[in-house]
Amino acid sequence: MKLQKIIFILFLSVFAYSATAQTESQLRRKKEAIQREIEQLQKNLNKTANGKKLTLQQINAINAQIRLRQDKIGTINSEIKNLDNQISQNTNTVHTLQDQLGDLKKEYAGMIRFAQRNRNAYEKMMFIFAARDFNQAYKRIKYLQQFSQYRKKQAGYIENTQQDLNGKIKVLDKTLREKSDLLKEQERERERLGKDKNQQAVALNQLTKQERQFKQDINSKKKEQAQINRAIAAAIQRAIEEARRKAAEEARLAAAKRAAEERAAAARAKAENKPAPTTSTAPAVRAKSTSELLTATPEAARLSAGFENNRGRLPWPVSTGTITERFGLHKVDQASYTNDGVDITTADGAAVRAVFAGKVVMVQNIMGRTAVVINHGEYFTVYQNLKGVSVSVGNSVDTKQTIGAVASTGDDAILKFQIRRGQGALNPEAWISK
Known part of the structure; x- marks a missing residue:
């Protein structure tokens, strides 16, 4: 039953991770696409930055760049939220695996103590020969064989659980590093957004000075x-x-x-020499939409x-x-x-x-x-x-x-x-x- 619980927990973890990974991949592609748009706009703005006259295209490009930058920050926030969910899931899995590992080790220690007390081959033989009949003796032989096999399996369960635990701890550490990197990226984007808004304020100030010319351009x-x-x-x-x-x-x-x-x-x-057929009246034609x-x-x-x-x-x-x-x-x-x-x-x-x-x-x-x-x-x-x-x-x-x-x-x-x-x-x- 404990083995089944471990397998069930690991299955849920893998399923949750694959679903989250898909969302992560989609968010990463979206963020990269937004960044490409920002770079293209910045390239166009750099090309026109030396012009003395402000154009409607420049104002629209600055506004679009601000909008894209905000979208990128929103996408990063979604990535961070996904990572927080992963961290929570992996932390719970680590705690569960630690508890299961503790229980397995206790059971294994009990079996080792039992085996230590009954390690003498003479005592095992006496245990078998003390049976009431042949069937009971056979069952005692099978019991000793199964006990030995189960002890080996328990050792394997402990080793596998320890490996799973170590793997989850590594994934957890990696996720924490990714979150740290995303937080830094988010801070950089906020700084760039601030610069874009300053550029927008300068453009609007310049627009006020060129108001008459700008109205003529729009007309x-x-x-x-x-x-x-x-x-x-x-x-x-x-x-x-x-x-x-x-x-x-x-x-x-x-x-x-x-x-x-x-x-x-x-x-x-x-x-x-038959009566002439009645001439049909053409139906009124409705005007089509x-x-x-x-x-x-x-x-x-x-x-x-x-x-x-x-x-x-x-x-x-x-x-x-x-x-x-x-x-x-x-x-x-x-x-x-x-x-x-x-x-x-x-x-x-x-x-x-x-x-x-x-x-x-x-x-x-x-x-x-x-x-x-x-x-x-x-x-x-x-x-x-x-x-x-x-x-x-x-x-x-x-x-x-x-x-x-x-x-x-x-x-x-x-x-x-x-x-x-x-x-x-x-x-x-x-x-x-x-």
Whole structure:
């Protein structure tokens, strides 16, 4: 029973350790990914640090770096919490194994004392010959053999338990060292976060001095984006109108077919001197919604359903990058503007990929920058600020197919990415993978 208890305790320890190790691995990968994003942003900030004029991209990069640094500290806290759980589990296991080892040693000492008292071969023989009959003598022989074997097993149990105990103590020491290292790393990240916040304060102070120029920049940005958004809306509307034209054409062909069948039926009735069949009245055609128009064909319906089913799992439009401007309304000092998507800062010339299979409905150069719109049934994805575009209108694309490269906008290489359902803008962060 005691052996079973030891095995059960060790099994629980191994199971808990494997589950925790998996979480540790996930947290470590997340922390490394965050660090890569921070390093990329810092590289971009270092590149633009000598510029006398503060840009919106710099402010967004500083804010994103602070957010990432806070995420990293949160991840480290989760790692420390996991290690605390491991330390608690391993400490309990060590105490249990120490108790079990003590009990095993006491039992073994008792057996040794018994064996010492009965070590004389003559006494063992007398113990056997004193049996009432042959069966009892045989049982006494087996008892002596089993006692000897059990004593050897007990010695093995003690040795194995001691090895397990030593192993757990080593794991406990290693975990304590890891926790100490994480606490130091956490302190370093807190110091860096403080420096980032100081940099943010300096940037905001500089922003106040350049307020007039900054407002002009934002107004220019809003006008430029409004022009691009009009082009995007027009491209989506053309796709909707094309779907409506196809639906009307199908309805016209169906009506013409029905009319031809009725004329043929009337001619047959006249030839056979039968009453003419009653002419059917075409049912009133209900105007289809935008969603119904965009998913009218089986292919479009399949694309739309596939896109929707991959919500939260769509690949990023670039292999590496950081979201430096989020979806929605933004206020910088006294100026404000709305972003219908997200801005992803990445490496200059980074490959831009389609996030899902679809059909290209727009490739347009606006103010020296190319925008691409891809239709996925009811949904559309928009990729702005491209160069070297490798697709054209009407092309079909696959998931993760390269469609161009990110162009540099002066200081940074930024991809502006949108997801739309019809004409309505959606938050891409809810759709792309974390």
